[in-house]
Amino acid sequence: MQSRYNPAKIEPKWQNVWEKGRIFEVSEDESKPKYYLLEMFPYPSGRIHMGHVRNYTIGDVVARYKKMRGFNVIHPMGWDAFGMPAENAAIKAKSHPATWTYTNIAQMKEQLKQMGFSYDWTRELATCDVSYYRWEQLLFLKMYERGLAYREKAYVNWCATCQTVLANEQVEAGLCWRCSETVEQKEMSQWFLKITDYADELLEYCDRMPGWPERVLIMQRNWIGKSEGALINFPMEDSEEHIQVFTTRQDTVYGATFMSLAVEHPLSLKLCQGKPEEAAVKEFIERTKRIQRSERTSEFFEKEGVFTGAYCRNPMTDERMPIYVANFVLMEYGTGAVMAVPTHDQRDFEFANTYGLPLKVVVNPPGAELDVDGMEEAYEEDGVLTNSGEFSGMGSAEARKAINQYLESTGLGEASIHYRLRDWLISRQRYWGAPIPMIYCDKCGIVPVPEDELPVVLPLDASLTASGGTPLPTLKEFVETTCPECNGGARREVDTMDTFVESSWYFMRYTCPDYQKGPLDRARNDYWMPVDQYIGGIEHAVLHLLYSRFFTKVLRDMGMVGQDEPFTNLLTQGMVCKETLRCPEHGWLAPEDTDEEKPEVYQCRKCGTVAEIGRKEKMSKSKGNVVDPGDLVERYGADTVRLFCLFASPPERDLEWSDRGVEGSARFLNRLWRLVYEERQALQGVTSYDSSHPLEGELRALHRKTHQTIKKVTEDIEQRFHFNTAISAVMELVNAIYQFRSDDNHDPQALPVLRLAVEMALVLISPMIPHIADEMWEVLGHENSVVEEQWPQWDEEAIEEEKQLIVVQVNGKLRNRIYVSPSASNEEIQETALNDERIKTFIGGQPVRKVVVVPGRLVNVVI
Template structure:
């Protein structure tokens, strides 16, 4: 081996060998236990960033470790390649989205290969490949046949400049994320997936995913938002119309004093009187430009406008003015809220602003609320008052009785509501998967016949930046013949939301070369579910929820036999520099290419894995990077210096070891045990690496004294260091393993096992506390009984000084770790 560690030389060599030997290519093997490891695939934006480096390094450690443990590991990579940014780039660079996308993929693929990631590149896919998106069209039509796809008019975020629908996440402070134009709400015909059909199963299964972080499961449960309550009908005064609300607080019905509607509500203008129309329309237009998330924020000012109409409370006959309110959303319940200002804080603030009446119907036990003196709504459980036949009941107990009463009277009904809404997948843009339907004036919506699939994106679209969907401006694509009646018809020009492609890519990885359908069931069933999924917390709701939904749909279509796609989930933290997430706008970006060119990929990987546990944010440190590089040089030097002495050493003979050699061997086997536990149980790569560093220090401190027995222990220690490091820093580990005289690579060696007997300490250091505070430490033989530990502690001079003149009341012993003496 060379005396000096030169990262580029080592890394280029092993990357070439891995590629030529197809080291990480994998096929199904029933004789082996499978392990499917997956990181969320990236958008091909042009360059990888440090978040990618960290995410993929975390996954690669697990993949390499599992291979060393004998698993058949699937570790694929691909590209989430459709989306609006490619169209924006095409406009900016006067190119084509396909050209921009594939150019970026080629560059980013090269960057990832430089990191030495153990991907099976033969399974690579891009969602913009016809080989991928054609099968998605087939799935769309099968879902359409099952009633899981439909089209309806819907209120959407619309950018008038880009002339496209925007997801809520693409609206920033009421403006388009791309062009800063004011976003408005617009009614459009949109395609939807009926995800609400699976709401109950999606919710129930969150209790069957023990390998997921609890906070992610809570976020999904809240997003699905199951609630039990009542729908109640409020007749409109002077009309046959009624306003229907959904409420979980029917116990407060007798205190409802006005009605609040979402400005988008279908009855908003219908209920508006002529003299109020101008004010109401202006209010609706203003609210349309307000971000929905902002409207429901606690600190957002509650505003509204009176429609001029009234409805009637069905149990009190109170005449209730009907308002439009900016904090009421159409997306929850019916978009109408019976306002009970004394028992709902938002209603209380609204009522105070517009001087609307207050009626207390729940009193705290042992107290009396005066509506004129209230400074906030009372929202706790209490005793019903002013509630007719229900007076005197506890409010939580009255809910069921009031619900039964409403059903008997025919003015309400018990119901279950979900916050979850069907998934709108229509996007008015070119660079996406075409929705495979034809619009005919005679036949209506006509699915594209299977023999005419796939619907291929035309390559002759033009990108002017003037707004609108470029796909709608390609006559050869749009103008078709209806497959049912033969009349002139128009092809659908909406394309699918990119979340659709990322909702099943992990299944296609199981069989990316399958040409007879979306999935080869046998191969998909061998690999699924994904054993470990890794990605950012920002995808905790939508992507993961959609992926779960899609998996259940494909199960019901007969493609797979799994209920859930991801057995375990790790949400890694962000990379922070100068107190903020790395971003170009903040000017705190570290270029991975520059880092790799200077220090090597192994150093970049080691630092990103050592600096923090995977689930925590990582604070960037140039000194930390330097430290990781120095450590690898130190390991290299250790192998180089010891190689002449250990190259001919035989196996360790425990009975021939001196005291120093026994201590080193104990350290070796304790380190193997700890690193194994840290990877297996917690993914605590930082503490695993720290223990390897301690072992390196121990080897440097060891004096071999030229004894053959010591050479054997030293060889075992050095080889263990290299194997333990191999999942973290694969290039340097392979080079050092070969230098130690081993052919076939580290994978052939397998993960080192530890000798449990050798890993047992002969002596233990016990921490001694007095009344919970550390007052000393004593060394005792391993396996010492509590009485012996107590005797040693009481004999210790320093500990004794804290016991002088005091009575020992209790002794608490944590075996092998701590003794706490309680004195009085």
């Protein structure tokens, strides 16, 4: 053993031992409980970043801990390997996306190995491998058979920068989630997956997943956006036709005084035909259609409308309702037509005031009566119906049910449920993705590729051009094919699938990555699934996590898997942030753009201005505040980096990077190393204390601390993944050991007690810093890896203090501390407290009104 801790030497040594011993390779074993620990797989960008390191370190601690607890732990890793960055990088480097991707995978795999993560690498998969996406193509065909995949012409989100369409989930506030450019609407024929078929189940199970963070469930519920209401038909005044609306406020239908249509609504143009209003309506529609949807749906966008010249009738009151086209009505929600109730909807209220439309109160607040003339805003709450025929006097909730019944019995409408969730658009006009296995035949139309002709292999001889866009349509040998039905000439689909399709089922494929007969081996999948603990970033709260839930349910209905939900417990870790430096003139500054004048004072290298120390921001290249894990590992070793990531904050919170904090972590490892180095000879051949001899004094105290630490670390990991407090508990134990050592102790039990304390410190912290733990474990004479040890159990008896500290308060203020025997009764504790000299002076002879005794904690004397 070297006197100095040298991670560069011991870390590769142990990584090698683990790999050779294949200790993280697992197979199904019915004799053990299984535990599936999964972290979100990375996109192979080339180098791992701190976000990966944090995510995977958290996962690794749990995986190692669970293994020590006797679980059969599956802990796989792979690559989310299709996607645009590969195309852009290939154009830039004049290479091929495949070359770029596989080179990156090799580099990143090496980096992950250097971190010492306990992956079962035999299960590795890359989604760009034909061996993976061939099964995805099969799943697509099965979905097509069941009507869950369909092609439709629709207004879709188009990102001009990325040269592709996007799913609704991939548009954030009107911007592309990847490049942040404005998304346009384009009418195109595209492939969709029918996630809306599962809307209700996806929503319902949000209430049955106690292992998920509430805020993720809330985001999913909001995204699905279920609204219960009614479809109501409003007859046209001068024809047999009607306008159908969806409303959640059918209790206000008697107050509907006009109608609003979306500009895209087919009736909008039709109704004004030949009328004097025609020109104005057309102009309005054209003008509105030109405006970006993101702008149209902005809060600040002015609500405008135009009268069509046509009228319909309120089916309940038979009153005449003018029909308007309005810019705030969305064609894609409900029916694209809204019954306007200005008294009970703020938007309609404002619209009615602008255009001088009539108001009619039909819902009163409980115990009050509204007056149309004095109204300054709409009354949107539930209340008691008035002016509503036979429904007057009913409460809103009751009236909604009654009106639904009435609508159904008269044929005027029906109860209805609408969702905000739209079907998942999966076509992408990109090259580096899984081809959609479909063929277009002029004679037979859309024809699926027969299963036995799968896979449709993505041609690798394509060359990308700097202008962007997919080269697939130009590849004759790919596009031109024969129709499986008529054998005539036909064309292949040239779009590829959204890469979120790959990530929707990779976690299931990990259970049987070598399976050749289908996407999933049901037996193996049944053993391992569901994922017991999934760990990843919050940014996938809706996207990946919703799609994966959908896929799991579809595969269940196909009989391929046995679970309703893929992820039992979800942990969303916070971001890794760091302080930023900013020059007023040159913007964000990376450390290499600055000179450090004095400590903590930095100057912009371009202009010499003192840089402002900016706020903590998520690490990103553009802000110049990234820290490269590779550099850190080289400098401090993986264990230090792991330790800092875990120690600096609990997993779900943001982690603030601190170079000094990293030094502190390194210092702790050195301290641990020295402890074992200096005691190695004394402890040689010593057997750990086994509780057979009674202990006194400081020996007893150290042994107690040892068991208290076992308990604290176990509970912190088991109950709440709070590794920061678990680590601080081990630090306390190490401090206690140092204290103990500095006193000469000649008790024959001293070395056994010391050895137990040292070993427990190593075992308890081994999931966090596995390399140094194994090295020191070996120094102490063990032959196996710590991860193959059983997790220790604490002894409640050893934990018990011989003297219990009791805090004594007078009128709630801390006045003294006393010690009592743990077996003391409340009366005895009270008596000791009241007889305490200091307490007596605080009471000062005043009558004691009350004494509160909390055993084991405090006494409060009230005077």
